Amino acid sequence: MAVFALVNKESKERQMNILEEAIQTRRKIHSRPEEGWTEFETSYLVSERLKSLGWQVYIGLDALVPEEVLGRNPELVEKAIERAAKQGVPAAFLESTQGYTGVVGTFDTGRQGPRTAFRFDMDCVQVQETSDANHVPVKEGFASQIPGMMHACGHDGHTAVGLALARWIVENKEDLCGSFVFIFQPAEEGTRGAGPIAAKGWVDDVNFFFAGHCGMYCQQGQLGIGAKGFFATSKLDVSFTGIPSHAGAYPERGRSALTAACSAVMMMQGISRNSEGDTRVSIGKLNAGEGRNVTPVHAAIQLETRGETEEVNNFLVKNVTNIVRGAAEAYEVKYEIKLVGHATTLTTTPKGVELLKRAAETVEGYKTVDIYNSIGGSEDVSLLFPTLTPDSSRNLREPRLHRGSQTL
Numbered sequence: 001m002a003v004f005a006l007v008n009k010e011s012k013e014r015q016m017n018i019l020e021e022a023i024q025t026r027r028k029i030h031s032r033p034e035e036g037w038t039e040f041e042t043s044y045l046v047s048e049r050l051k052s053l054g055w056q057v058y059i060g061l062d063a064l065v066p067e068e069v070l071g072r073n074p075e076l077v078e079k080a081i082e083r084a085a086k087q088g089v090p091a092a093f094l095e096s097t098q099g100y101t102g103v104v105g106t107f108d109t110g111r112q113g114p115r116t117a118f119r120f121d122m123d124c125v126q127v128q129e130t131s132d133a134n135h136v137p138v139k140e141g142f143a144s145q146i147p148g149m150m151h152a153c154g155h156d157g158h159t160a161v162g163l164a165l166a167r168w169i170v171e172n173k174e175d176l177c178g179s180f181v182f183i184f185q186p187a188e189e190g191t192r193g194a195g196p197i198a199a200k201g202w203v204d205d206v207n208f209f210f211a212g213h214c215g216m217y218c219q220q221g222q223l224g225i226g227a228k229g230f231f232a233t234s235k236l237d238v239s240f241t242g243i244p245s246h247a248g249a250y251p252e253r254g255r256s257a258l259t260a261a262c263s264a265v266m267m268m269q270g271i272s273r274n275s276e277g278d279t280r281v282s283i284g285k286l287n288a289g290e291g292r293n294v295t296p297v298h299a300a301i302q303l304e305t306r307g308e309t310e311e312v313n314n315f316l317v318k319n320v321t322n323i324v325r326g327a328a329e330a331y332e333v334k335y336e337i338k339l340v341g342h343a344t345t346l347t348t349t350p351k352g353v354e355l356l357k358r359a360a361e362t363v364e365g366y367k368t369v370d371i372y373n374s375i376g377g378s379e380d381v382s383l384l385f386p387t388l389t390p391d392s393s394r395n396l397r398e399p400r401l402h403r404g405s406q407t408l
């Protein structure tokens, strides 16, 4: 945490207390992993902690724009609310979320100065945590209590760091100026949660914006500052609907959703590369059909595109859309394409990168500080990064690409 170095007056003892608390917080969150848009227990923990520190807290529809929400499953949300209630999260809090997870906290030092925003993501991934006795969370008793869910991407650590930093700011407020916006974001996995928070305007007037991820290319003691490099990405759910018929008696009366889906998948492999930038098209899942002797009525594909630039990614989405439409027409079936996740490329300023570098170099424990220009992968924090001029940290944000969750 580079900001820890900006003011260095706190006593070692107090700093250790913050670290000890961060470890406990991380372990608590690790034991209760919640997937995207179901982070009710985590949101409650964050909200309570921020309030106790004197931060202004915004949750539910005060934190985000629901129309911009992508990839939220209402059934999973319902189950998560029930689970959170059983874990002791008060009904009043659950009601006040209006079904939407995520917390935004603000803190004003009361002195003039920059407005600085940080993003910390809170969701887990759908991975079963090992029960191996040598696995530290098993050994130390904080392994996941939720089957099939695990904080395998480290967002438990991000949330704990965010709360530690919030406490540090309060404890050092006399030495600080300006104000802070902390975004505890839901549903980073699948790039679903940043857009609705960005749309609420939380980063419109910030002077500095920072976000981080543990791991990536860095081992303990290494800091990597990402100057640019994320792929723009779109996550698409495609469905085909055909007409059933008996495959033996009246095959000509049926229209196969499965055949259309298979055809579309094969055609997607043939989308051309792009001279303007690197591309990826990944079809991760295809479910189709009802039974051996029934012309398949339903087919569903989960796929994603990634492009080195927003334009290159748009080129892929356009091709995928054309292929789906063409396959549907060829096999006389209906189709639907839903955008369920989106992120753009990373845009940072040299000033911000330099500030982080300078600060990190003064922090005890970092052995190396490196600048990365090609991070790979995708991150929806890119939607929150304000558009900044190269020589200024003032926000000059331009409209971002946002298509919402409508059918394309």
Ligand SMILES: [Zn+2]
Residues within 6 Å of the ligand: 153, 154, 155, 188, 213
């Ligand atoms: Zn992650």
